[in-house]
Amino acid sequence: MTPDTDRREPRGSIACVGLGMTLGSHLSPLARSYIEQSDVVFAALSDAIVERWLEQMHPDVRSLQPYYGSGDKSRAVTYREWVDVMMAEVRAGRRVCGVFYGHPGIFAWSPHEVIRVARAEGFHAHMEPGISAEDCLYADLGIDPGRHGCQHYEASQLLLYETPINPGAHLVLWQVGLVGDRSMKRFATGPEYRQVLVDVLSRDYPPDHGIIIYRGATLPIERPRIRHLALRDLPATDVAAEDTVVLPPAAPLRAQRAVRERLTELDRMAAESREHPSASHEK
Amino acid sequence: MSNTIELLEAVGRDASLRHASGDDLAQALGGMGAGESLKQAAASGDRSHLVQEFGGGDVKVNHNVGQGGCDPAGDDSEHEPEDDGDEAGDTSHSSAGSRS
Numbered sequence: 295m296t297p298d299t300d301r302r303e304p305r306g307s308i309a310c311v312g313l314g315m316t317l318g319s320h321l322s323p324l325a326r327s328y329i330e331q332s333d334v335v336f337a338a339l340s341d342a343i344v345e346r347w348l349e350q351m352h353p354d355v356r357s358l359q360p361y362y363g364s365g366d367k368s369r370a371v372t373y374r375e376w377v378d379v380m381m382a383e384v385r386a387g388r389r390v391c392g393v394f395y396g397h398p399g400i401f402a403w404s405p406h407e408v409i410r411v412a413r414a415e416g417f418h419a420h421m422e423p424g425i426s427a428e429d430c431l432y433a434d435l436g437i438d439p440g441r442h443g444c445q446h447y448e449a450s451q452l453l454l455y456e457t458p459i460n461p462g463a464h465l466v467l468w469q470v471g472l473v474g475d476r477s478m479k480r481f482a483t484g485p486e487y488r489q490v491l492v493d494v495l496s497r498d499y500p501p502d503h504g505i506i507i508y509r510g511a512t513l514p515i516e517r518p519r520i521r522h523l524a525l526r527d528l529p530a531t532d533v534a535a536e537d538t539v540v541l542p543p544a545a546p547l548r549a550q551r552a553v554r555e556r557l558t559e560l561d562r563m564a565a566e567s568r569e570h571p572s573a574s575h576e577k
Numbered sequence: 578m579s580n581t582i583e584l585l586e587a588v589g590r591d592a593s594l595r596h597a598s599g600d601d602l603a604q605a606l607g608g609m610g611a612g613e614s615l616k617q618a619a620a621s622g623d624r625s626h627l628v629q630e631f632g633g634g635d636v637k638v639n640h641n642v643g644q645g646g647c648d649p650a651g652d653d654s655e656h657e658p659e660d661d662g663d664e665a666g667d668t669s670h671s672s673a674g675s676r677s
Contacts, residue, residue, distance in 0.1 A: 318589020340638045343624075343631050347582050362637045369639060393639065402640035448641070469639070481637060514589035515602060515619040535638050 306384035308412050310398040310405035313425015315510045320425040325393075326351065328422060332391035334383050338376065338404070340395040340536065348393060357395075369478045376404040377411060384417050395484045397426035401448070401468060404445050408479075422458045428466070430510035431538060434518040437464060442543045449473040449539070452494050461498045462548070465514050465541040470507075483542040485529040492528050499544045501526035507533060588619075590604060631667050 299372055303453040309328040314320020329335055329351050331523030338358040339345050349355045356493045358379075361372045367531045376392075378396065383390045398405040399421050412419035428446070451457055459465060467473075472480060474487035476528065492501075525541070534537070584606060588594045594605055603620035611619075618626035 300594060316589055317585035319632075340636060343582070343585070343627065345636075346631065347586060350582060359636060370642070373640070373642070395638070403642045404640065428606050469641075472639070478642075481639065513618075513624055514595050515587055515599075515622060516624060517622050527651055 304400070305417065306387045306412075307389050307418040307420075308380060308384050308408060309389075309420045309422060310409060311391060311393055311422040312397040312399075312426070313339060313344065313348065313393050313395050314425040315340075315427055315430050315514060316394050316425075316514055317341075317347050319512050322422070322424070325422050325424060329393060331389065333388040335391045335393055336380050337393045338395070339393070342351050343513060344395065347406075352391075366479055373404045373407070377408045380404075380408050381411055381415075384412055385415070394424070397424045397429075398425050399423065400428065407497060427510050427538060430518070430539070431466070431508050432508065434520065435506060435508060435540065437540070439464065442547065449491055450475065453490055459495075459498045461544040462546065463543055466537040467541070468540045469533045469535065470528075471537055488531075488533065489529040491526060495541070499525055499541060502539065503544050506542070507531065508538045508540055509534070509536050512546060580610065581612060584609055584611050584615060601615070 309332070311328050312322075313325070314322075315447055329348070333354070335348070335352045335355045336358055337348055337355055339348065345355070345357060347357075350566050354377075358376050361375045361379075363370065363371070363372065380390055380392055383429035392405055394402055394405055405421060409419040409421055416521060427468060431437065431495065437444070443460065444466060445460060445463055446466045449467040450473050452459075452467070453474050454476070463496060469493065470488065472483050474482050505525050505528065507521040507523070509518075512520050519537075521531070528539070587609070588602065588606070594602060597605065599620045603616045606616050606619050612630070614626045614630055618624055624641055
């Protein structure tokens with residue numbers, strides 16, 4: 295070791311990890327290790343009790359909740375501030391851990407951004423996945439996304455952009471509780487906004503189509519909240535930010551005859567070459 | 578408070594407790610020294626019994642930009658949201674889309 299290396303500033307780093315959805319049940323050993331080995335922990339969690347749990351893992355846990363502010367503050371500002379406060383510690387040479395509920399990279403802007411910024415400045419940055427609301431949804435509702443296919447959208451995307459829907463697959467809509475908000479200052483929108491969503495969905499689904507409003511368990515003494523209703527009743531139903539709306543398939547899978555015939559022909563040719571290997575080599 | 582957190586963590590990582598009935602869970606927690614509020618919360622599955630111990634503060638769960646909202650990476654996030662042309666703006670910095 296040279297004297298130079300002795301004088302070298304400690305290099306900061308950041309790891310964004312997921313805490314999973316349910317206290318005590320989902321935190322991976324590696325994510326816990328990142329938390330315990332960091333110098334400072336920043337937390338954006340879904341529950342004040344879960345935040346207390348995290349505080350038992352590290353002596354310096356700083357909640358990101360106060361940055362939301364109140365009233366007229368855009369979440370765009372909040373998310374940028376989250377990146378700034380985390381990067382300030384990274385630049386100071388500290389090992390930073392950003393802890394987010396669920397999976398840190400799903401429906402979360404700041405974890406991706408802070409990793410991008412850190413890497414651009416030459417710091418080591420890493421994302422460690424967590425068990426997400428989506429993962430819990432599949433388990434609690436008994437949905438296999440590979441059976442019919444599964445589409446995920448933030449609900450507002452269906453209102454603001456032309457978004458083709460495949461009614462033959464599951465449709466999972468996130469953040470229905472604030473659908474249609476473009477201000478980034480509100481945390482909920484009203485029944486009239488959900489009516490617009492229903493009107494858009496009614497292009498592909500009948501009004502009596504059965505839908506599910508799902509909320510996973512945050513505390514291990516809780517059960518998932520699963521409500522069944524008709525699509526037409528969504529506007530009059532309370533939907534919180536934590537709720538996710540699932541539309542099961544409304545149409546059967548339709549066979550692609552021409553493509554199937556093409557595959558059949560390929561199968562026939564493959565069988566033929568197995569039966570007459572020399573003939574295929576002569577080609 | 579710390580005892581309640583430790584007991585919640587113990588329930589969360591114990592396969593025999595995590596999906597036990599409310600009554601069974603409350604009984605088990607009683608045997609572990611849980612306070613009355615945690616036992617009531619476990620028996621009913623209702624977290625509101627824990628409010629007195631932990632407070633009932635409002636916790637925001639939104640972490641994403643939101644389609645059609647402001648891009649925090651932009652120069653001025655206080656502007657009106659993009660009122661959108663026919664195409665979404667640069668989504669390279671946006672998340673895929675609530676609860677993570």
